Amino acid sequence: MNEPVEKLTENQPRRLPRWVVGLAFFILLAFLVLIAWGLRRAQQGPIVIGQKVPYFTLHTFEGEQIKTADLLGKVVVLNFWASWCKPCEQEAADLQRAYEFYAPSGQVVFLGVDWVDTEPEALGYLDQFNITYPNGPDLRTKISQIFRTTGVPETYFIDPEGNLAYVKKGPFLSINEIMAVIDPLIP
Template sequence: MVEERINNAERTNRQTLPRWVVGLVFAALIGFLVLIGLGLRRTQEGPIVIGQKVPYFELKTFDGEVYNTQQMQGKVIVVNFWASWCKPCEQEAFELEEAWQFYKPRGDVVFLGVDYVDTEPEAKAFIQQFGLTYPNGPDLRTRISQMFRIQGVPETYIIDREGRLAFVKKGPFLSVTEIRGAVDPLLP
């Protein structure tokens, strides 16, 4: 009789514990599936496409200034992804700087250089070597490049005055004329 009570008690404990464990496993599984779903949704969203509103982002420059899409609203924004180790980036560096010098006095065009997967000393040396004066900063944790879904460097994205993606260039610009051909149609 005592042995029967012990067996019944063990059976009751076995039934209670598995329910608790099953509940915990079920909750963890639901959480895991939600995370996978969010990841798949993000993957399926793909890159920002021409005509689509560009989400908010900010870039802290190597000089410590912060630029964000909200403060640049109403301006054309040229976002160039580059790296110091990128040879094609060297090819377009002078053209980008020359185009920046052309547009800078207008005040309604902003150039942003986004340094991709680089070290700060090498990035700063690149900026100095090519005499870049437009704002440049690191893409910390690759947040901006992930948002644009860049495939490599150099890549340039031009945002119109309404905050929509208007132009994408994969690879280096070969001339200032090419840059102006992308920016000028977006200006009043």
């Protein structure tokens, strides 16, 4: 009958340990920094004309490593292509002829970047069009991400100072079109 009842006492809310609160804030802050970094990276636009092109390394199909940092002082013609790309076939012969034209001077370097392609077909393509300038796969699509390419073919011309000088989206229609871009860049 006379059961104990409950009595009011002072309200003392329990608090989390300080290290738990600190850790929670740290995790939240780190997460926000990560999101901010990702958004900044995603919103970065392509390299614009006149802007310095970040250095990268092309691993050729022959196993050679070509570092663009070593190519300062030369005009670099960087062509993105793929064996499954029909418009790329249109310009393949002209690019090779342009390469052969400038090769003796040693002032122009042609590099082919094989984008999202399979190696057997890529090698077949190079063989079919007798392409002899250095070509290699875009490993992990790192090079195309630098330029934020939107497809193939795309060709980027880098001046001797390492700045982006010209961008061609789509195939070249003639060797003259290629030479018209290269000639003014040669020091």
